[in-house]
Every structure is written in structure tokens, then in C-alpha cells.
Amino acid sequence: METINWSDPIWELTARFAINTVANVLLMFGMFYRRYRDKELATTASMFNIFAFAVLTILSSVEFSIAAGFGLFAILALFSLRSEQISKTEISYFFGAIALAVICSVQGTGLLFVLVIVVFVLIGAWLLDHPRMLHSVSSAKLTLDNIETHVLSDTEKMRADLSERLGVEVMTFQVIELNYVNDLARINVFFRA
Template identity: 60%
Template sequence: MLSTFIHTPLFELLARFCIDIAAVLVLIFGMYYRRHQDKELVTAAALFNIFVFAVLTILSSVEFSVAAGFGLFAILALFTLRSEPISKIEITYFFGSVAIAVLCSVQGTTLPLVMATVLLVLLGAYAFDHPRILRSVESIKITFDQVNVHALSDPAAMHADIAERLGVEVVSYEVRTIDYLNDTASMRVFYRKR
């Protein structure tokens, strides 16, 4: 009975889903969350991965062109990019989550090939985002009150102001929102500890 189950489409689906979930757990929880600790992105990327896996599994089992698949991928990516400004590292991990779902859900590939490809993707992500390979830069989302309006128009002055307030080496910053009425600015600051 077990040997007949192994050769069924249901087994293939379950095996691909298990590979997908295991890979996303490693990518999102093992790598991203441990280093960047953004619960919101972890939840979004994990759920998006599951949804993309489901949609592409169904679409790949019916007559569906590769061009239509890439079109769907582009629409989903634009939707994600337009929703809220997110950092480069966040969009990269988010894209990695989607890419793993695509790799795992495409029919016509063998399970060993899927596992090997996903493993290579995870090893590459681990290597390129490892703190020993590239000096670690941390990020934090903050809201400043009493914003120096002149510093906002002068990047060097703003850089120095943030470094002084936080007591860290500021690598870069992104201004997300400015509220002139309440004199506040929300930003994401990328920094290294001194």
C-alpha cells in the first residue's frame, strides 16, 4: 500500500510542499529572523510562499504558458513593492520566499532536482548574508520627534544627527514618512555598533 502511495500525485504534492515549508523555515526563520528580527516580514513572506505554492501548483497542472506565469510573478512583485516601502534586504528575502515556492511547485522536475536547487539557493543566501562574510549592518525602524528640518535637506547633517542621537555608526538611512504637523519623522536606520 505504501509503495503504491509513493507513486501517486498526492505523494508528489505532499513531498514538494514539505520541501517548500522546510526551505522557507530555514530561509525566513533560520536566516532572516535571527539576523533582522522583523516579525511582520516573516509572517508575510511565509504566508506569501504558501499562497504562491498553492496557486502555481494548480496552474502548472493545467495548460498554462511560461509567459503567463512570469506575468503573474511580475504582478505579484509589483503589488508587493507598491504596498509599503521596504528595504532591499527585506525585498530580497521576500523574493527568495516566492522563488522557493516557484521552484517547489513547478511540475516536470524531479524531487532530487528540486531539493538540490533549493539547497543551493539556501546555501547562497546563507553565505551572502552571513556576518563573517560581509560586516554586519543592523537596522532599526525609529520615529524621531523634534526633527531638524534643515538636516532633512542636508544628508550629511542628517547622518550626523542620527549618529549623535543613537550613539552608533550610521551606514545609511531611509526617511519613510514625515509629519510636519506633529514634527516627527519615521525612518529606517542602518548602523553598526561602535
């Protein structure tokens, strides 16, 4: 019986891809999707993970300059040009999917080292975003059918109005969009039930 030679480039690439894929599935579908039920972002980040893994694997096997590396991360900035804003948690998970691809694809690191780092990343993400960690405050995205005159000028009054409307203690809120044409306000509300 022949043993697998993990230093063979094909086996090493297969092992790195397997570690990356399992870690990404755990992060995006085992943690993010189960907690937030956002299929679109989970799928998008997972696909981006696979694409980034492929590109970074090629780039790490050839000589390329630091400028090329900065160019690659500049491409990530295009993600922020979307018309819809995404939350900080969504950005964190999306970056996590990218980080896993980077960790797993860069040549020159041992497979055991890669596996240990990936496990650390997954444990950290699981702990830091665990529902019991910060369970006392929840959030909701609201669309109001009229723009209150004090939405920006008197935040305490607006917070009190939102608390009364929602029947919860609004801790803070964030105005996402004011549309004076349609008289709509989009607001993120952070509240304690």
C-alpha cells in the same frame, strides 16, 4: 513490502510539498526570524509561499499562456502597495519564499534536481545574510520628534547630528517619511558602533 512509486502524481506532489515546506521553514524561521525577530513578515511570507505553491502547482499542470504568468507576477506587485515600507532584506526573504514555491511546484523537473536547487538557494541565503559577512555596519529605524531644517539640504550636517545624538558613527541615513503636520521624521540610520 511495496516501494513508493515517486512518479505517481500524488507521491510526487507530496514530496514537492514536503521539500517546499521544509525549505521555507528553514529560510523564514531558521534564518530570517532568528536574525531579525519579525514574526509578522516570517508568517506572511510563509503563508504566501504555501498559497503560491498551490496556485503554481495547478497552473503548471494545465496549459496556460505566458500572459497568465505575467499576470501572476503582476499580482506580486500589489505587495508593494502596502502603507508601510519594508526593507530590502525583508523583500529579499519574501521573494525567497516565493522562489522556493516556484522551484518546488513547477512540473517537469525531477525531484532530485528540485532538491539540489533548493539546497543551493538555502546555502546562498545563509551565507549572504550571515551576521559575520557584513557585521561592521548596523541599522536602526528612528522617529525624530522634529524635522531638522537641513535633513534634505545638507546630508553631511544631518549625518553629523545623528552621530552626535546616537553616540555612534553614522555611515549614512535614509529619510523614510517627513510629516510636517506632526513635525516628525522617520529615518533609517546605518551606523558603526
